Amino acid sequence: KEVTDADILNDDTLTTQVVTHGLGTKGQRFSPLTQINPETVKNLVPVWSFSFGGEKQRGQQSQPIVHDGKMFVTASYSRIFALDVKTGEKLWKYEHRLPDGIMPCCDVVNRGAAIYGDLVIFGTLDAQLVALNKDTGKVVWKEKIEDYKAGYSFTAAPQIVKGMVITGNSGGEFGIVGRVDARDAKTGKLVWTRPVVEGHMGFKYDAAGKEVENGISGKTNATWPGDLWKTGGAAPWLSAYYDPDVNLIFIGTGNPSPWNSWLRPGDNLYSSSTVAIDPDTGKIVWHYQTTPHDGWDYDGVNEFVSFEYKDPKTGKTVKAGGKADRNGFFFVNDRTNGKLLNAFPFVKQIDWAKGIDLKTGRPIYDDTKRPGNPFTEGGGDGKKGTTVLNAPSFLGGKNQMPMAFSPKTGYFYVPANEWAMDIWNEPVSYKRGAAYLGAGFTIKPLHDDYIGALRAVDPVSGKIVWEVKNNAPLWGGVLTTGGNLVFYGTPEGYLKAVDATTGAEAWKFQTGSGIIAPPITWDDNGEQYVAVVSGWGGAVPLWGGDVAKRVNFLEQGGSVWVFKLHKS
Ligand SMILES: O=C(O)c1cc(C(=O)O)c2c(n1)C(=O)C(=O)c1cc(C(=O)O)[nH]c1-2
Numbered sequence: 001k002e003v004t005d006a007d008i009l010n011d012d013t014l015t016t017q018v019v020t021h022g023l024g025t026k027g028q029r030f031s032p033l034t035q036i037n038p039e040t041v042k043n044l045v046p047v048w049s050f051s052f053g054g055e056k057q058r059g060q061q062s063q064p065i066v067h068d069g070k071m072f073v074t075a076s077y078s079r080i081f082a083l084d085v086k087t088g089e090k091l092w093k094y095e096h097r098l099p100d101g102i103m104p105c106c107d108v109v110n111r112g113a114a115i116y117g118d119l120v121i122f123g124t125l126d127a128q129l130v131a132l133n134k135d136t137g138k139v140v141w142k143e144k145i146e147d148y149k150a151g152y153s154f155t156a157a158p159q160i161v162k163g164m165v166i167t168g169n170s171g172g173e174f175g176i177v178g179r180v181d182a183r184d185a186k187t188g189k190l191v192w193t194r195p196v197v198e199g200h201m202g203f204k205y206d207a208a209g210k211e212v213e214n215g216i217s218g219k220t221n222a223t224w225p226g227d228l229w230k231t232g233g234a235a236p237w238l239s240a241y242y243d244p245d246v247n248l249i250f251i252g253t254g255n256p257s258p259w260n261s262w263l264r265p266g267d268n269l270y271s272s273s274t275v276a277i278d279p280d281t282g283k284i285v286w287h288y289q290t291t292p293h294d295g296w297d298y299d300g301v302n303e304f305v306s307f308e309y310k311d312p313k314t315g316k317t318v319k320a321g322g323k324a325d326r327n328g329f330f331f332v333n334d335r336t337n338g339k340l341l342n343a344f345p346f347v348k349q350i351d352w353a354k355g356i357d358l359k360t361g362r363p364i365y366d367d368t369k370r371p372g373n374p375f376t377e378g379g380g381d382g383k384k385g386t387t388v389l390n391a392p393s394f395l396g397g398k399n400q401m402p403m404a405f406s407p408k409t410g411y412f413y414v415p416a417n418e419w420a421m422d423i424w425n426e427p428v429s430y431k432r433g434a435a436y437l438g439a440g441f442t443i444k445p446l447h448d449d450y451i452g453a454l455r456a457v458d459p460v461s462g463k464i465v466w467e468v469k470n471n472a473p474l475w476g477g478v479l480t481t482g483g484n485l486v487f488y489g490t491p492e493g494y495l496k497a498v499d500a501t502t503g504a505e506a507w508k509f510q511t512g513s514g515i516i517a518p519p520i521t522w523d524d525n526g527e528q529y530v531a532v533v534s535g536w537g538g539a540v541p542l543w544g545g546d547v548a549k550r551v552n553f554l555e556q557g558g559s560v561w562v563f564k565l566h567k568s
């Protein structure tokens with residue numbers, strides 16, 4: 001059975017499949033299924049587990065795809081498996097041959113595949129896209145996204161929009177140029193490409209990848225000094241989402257390069273922003289920058305999730321989008337035009353800004369929390385500038401792990417983290433294929449008993465309704481259901497279910513390694529299943545310093561677990 005456009009567009013309501021990253025192109029990660037609920041979940045037991053095997057057992061962030069009796073799940077080091085969804089039996093696997101010298105900043109992760117027609121499509125750490133026949137695992141087409149030798153990589157799950165496969169890229173720590181590409185999903189042929197660094201903006205690329213002027217905005221780099229836009233970063237390194245209602249693709253852009261912001265005065269558009277793109281032309285329709293002139297690696301890549309709410313004043317339904325930004329603020333924008341509707345903290349300590357001005361839409365900076373200027377301080381000798389303590393840490397109030405939204409409760413369920421960092425700036429110059437930071441850091445926990453906190457956030461009142469603390473930083477995504485449950489994994493290895501209204505723990509299961517991936521659920525012949533990938537890794541053990549020791553009792557790993565209710 002082929003995957004159709006209707007399958008993709010109705011993934012949020014078709015409960016027998018999971019064919020998009022986000023259980024629907026809007027990325028709400030809400031399933032209407034009710035069989036597993038706070039009363040029945042105590043009977044949830046494993047059905048099967050599958051090991052990704054080999055020596056490549058680390059950093060498993062994949063959200064599986066479920067379709068027509070098969071599960072497609074990617075694994076670390078650019079691998080993909082097709083499994084019988086009933087038994088866990090392996091049908092085929094594909095291991096991409098990775099060259100030496102790949103440069104992923106933050107572990108060898110992959111967040112999942114897309115599926116369309118008879119193809120499964122996934123991206124690789126050497127920045128390629130591979131499309132395989134979903135039934136045989138044979139390669140149908142392969143396309144290069146960009147040159148891995150220049151620091152480009154790819155870690156996200158592609159998304160299908162109007163028959164096109166939509167991808168961004170990774171490499172913001174190497175001075176690459178962030179870009180969103182649309183390819184014909186059946187052939188891999190480029191349809192449009194949209195750089196997201198101002199300066200490259202007036203240009204468009206033809207199918208051969210040649211830069212051609214499109215006359216939209218003319219060449220401009222007003223928010224970047226000198227030639228810095230040429231290596232400006234802003235990598236959109238997570239998935240794009242799509243709302244057919246307003247016909248817009250929403251994608252977040254990463255940190256401007258280099259991290260040292262003294263080298264690039266200005267807003268540095270369109271870094272650390274939410275960008276809305278017309279899928280028919282590749283044009284940017286609106287943008288909203290969450291961290292103008294980012295100096296803390298606050299990649300604004302976090303998912304912008306479309307949702308509706310009733311305006312308490314007018315009673316009118318508002319077409320909005322919500323984003324729990326890495327910088328610690330939760331933003332609600334009008335998704336038709338990008339206008340800021342609400343902004344409030346979803347973590348308890350934020351130092352770099354005192355708040356977000358709802359009139360101008362801009363942060364109110366605390367200038368003492370920007371790392372000191374290494375070029376003017378002291379002797380102006382261009383050595384290390386003053387170190388500042390700042391929260392959140394660069395690993396963010398939230399990072400790659402996607403939140404969920406329940407239209408039933410009206411709450412977002414946000415996997416948040418409370419931590420700070422010492423950060424300082426130093427000189428740096430661009431060298432192709434080398435790290436381009438001009439900054440150093442040490443992560444600092446703020447509390448002995450917890451870093452992570454799963455939080456129910458009311459986007460209208462701006463209140464945190466409940467929270468469940470977690471000792472180690474949360475790094476896995478969230479799922480919520482019509483059964484009024486919230487599922488999430490912990491680095492301590494548990495998949496947990498809590499009551500969506502109260503946060504009360506209803507169930508947990510130890511998977512044997514840390515969870516940093518988002519759970520899914522589907523229905524097969526009247527039985528509701530839940531699945532999650534387990535396998536500790538990602539940025540925390542690489543860059544978190546002592547913080548990673550909170551789970552150093554765990555083994556790394558790589559497996560997928562599937563559950564359903566035990567029938568007595
Ligand atoms: O700017 C970038 O291009 C980029 C890419 C990635 C990535 O592709 O995983 C991460 C980051 N930045 C990053 O800053 C970060 O904290 C991070 C954490 C993780 C992870 O998988 O745990 N990836 C990334």
Ligand SMILES: [Ca+2]
Nearest residue numbers: 172254255299
């Ligand atoms: Ca980054």
